[in-house]
Amino acid sequence: MTSDFTLAVHSLTLLSLLPDRMSTSDAIAESACVHPVRIRRVLSLLRNNGLIQTKEGTGGGFIFTADPKEVTLRAIFKITSEGAIQPKCPNQNDQCVVGSNMKNVLFSIFSDAENHLGQFLHQYTIEDVASLVHMRHEAL
Amino acid sequence: MTSDFTLAVHSLTLLSLLPDRMSTSDAIAESACVHPVRIRRVLSLLRNNGLIQTKEGTGGGFIFTADPKEVTLRAIFKITSEGAIQPKCPNQNDQCVVGSNMKNVLFSIFSDAENHLGQFLHQYTIEDVASLVHMRHEAL
DNA sequence: TGTACTGTAACCATTACTATTACATTTAAT
DNA sequence: ATTAAATGTAATAGTAATGGTTACAGTACA
Numbered sequence: 001m002t003s004d005f006t007l008a009v010h011s012l013t014l015l016s017l018l019p020d021r022m023s024t025s026d027a028i029a030e031s032a033c034v035h036p037v038r039i040r041r042v043l044s045l046l047r048n049n050g051l052i053q054t055k056e057g058t059g060g061g062f063i064f065t066a067d068p069k070e071v072t073l074r075a076i077f078k079i080t081s082e083g084a085i086q087p088k089c090p091n092q093n094d095q096c097v098v099g100s101n102m103k104n105v106l107f108s109i110f111s112d113a114e115n116h117l118g119q120f121l122h123q124y125t126i127e128d129v130a131s132l133v134h135m136r137h138e139a140l
Numbered sequence: 141m142t143s144d145f146t147l148a149v150h151s152l153t154l155l156s157l158l159p160d161r162m163s164t165s166d167a168i169a170e171s172a173c174v175h176p177v178r179i180r181r182v183l184s185l186l187r188n189n190g191l192i193q194t195k196e197g198t199g200g201g202f203i204f205t206a207d208p209k210e211v212t213l214r215a216i217f218k219i220t221s222e223g224a225i226q227p228k229c230p231n232q233n234d235q236c237v238v239g240s241n242m243k244n245v246l247f248s249i250f251s252d253a254e255n256h257l258g259q260f261l262h263q264y265t266i267e268d269v270a271s272l273v274h275m276r277h278e279a280l
Numbered sequence: 281t282g283t284a285c286t287g288t289a290a291c292c293a294t295t296a297c298t299a300t301t302a303c304a305t306t307t308a309a310t
Numbered sequence: 311a312t313t314a315a316a317t318g319t320a321a322t323a324g325t326a327a328t329g330g331t332t333a334c335a336g337t338a339c340a
């Protein structure tokens with residue numbers, strides 16, 4: 001899976017800790033060790049899906065609008081990674097019963113699998129992730 | 141995810157339909173539209189895990205030894221794709237509470253998630269896949 | 281002994297992912 | 311108004327992951 005999911009979770013976790021002001025893509029990028037342009041691209045997705053607000057210009061940046069208690073990893077997965085667990089399939093060989101149908105059969109199975117994965121991820125909110133991050137930090 | 145999983149399922153499904161003789165990597169490769177060397181590589185994994193037998197030399201090839209009713213997609217996933225649903229994580233920023241712990245938190249969550257995925261995939265045997273392939277074929 | 285196979289390493293090609301640059305646009309402050 | 315600080319986004323370049331191909335050693339059978 002791509003790292004967009006991780007970046008989205010990372011960014012939202014940061015924003016949840018700074019609910020009172022805008023954070024810039026430069027600041028988030030430094031925390032996540034990636035290029036600011038990637039942060040802006042990923043966070044654009046989150047804005048399009050109503051999780052955050054963005055503001056251009058001086059003093060602009062990103063801020064959490066939704067409730068960190070209500071945004072779950074399922075929503076973030078759906079936004080950033082839908083279809084990501086589908087196994088790749090080579091070209092179909094239409095001359096072969098197996099070859100011509102395997103792709104569809106596996107696609108169907110893994111679509112269901114992704115729904116189950118979603119149910120699992122739905123138990124974790126951004127607030128939970130923030131807590132887990134802090135717990136690990138204390139443990140050191 | 142890589143196509144190794146699909147190739148393994150495809151190969152085993154074919155083998156389950158030809159239980160009485162050895163199939164060659166060339167034949168399987170043609171059905172799956174990939175290079176025979178890839179088939180040999182993937183099927184080596186399956187042999188190492190006891191699902192099939194292989195034989196070199198004239199008249200050699202690959203044959204199912206396990207029972208297609210008992211080999212589930214979970215086993216194949218574990219062999220070919222363990223860890224595949226883990227989201228990638230950029231480098232850690234040790235100066236940042238979030239940056240230094242996000243990777244471990246997500247790794248833990250997705251390890252559990254992969255176990256759940258395994259439980260889901262466990263309901264499908266190779267025989268089931270063969271049936272589904274045929275059902276789709278009939279439906280055309 | 282020759283032929284038909286697998287086993288595997290090495291290399292090349294292609295695709296996917298990520299970083300970077302560039303620049304238009306927006307906003308606030310002076 | 312002008313400048314500076316930000317996002318938005320397209321285009322490009324670099325890097326990593328994936329897959330294809332070649333080569334050849336080893337094995338088994340006729």
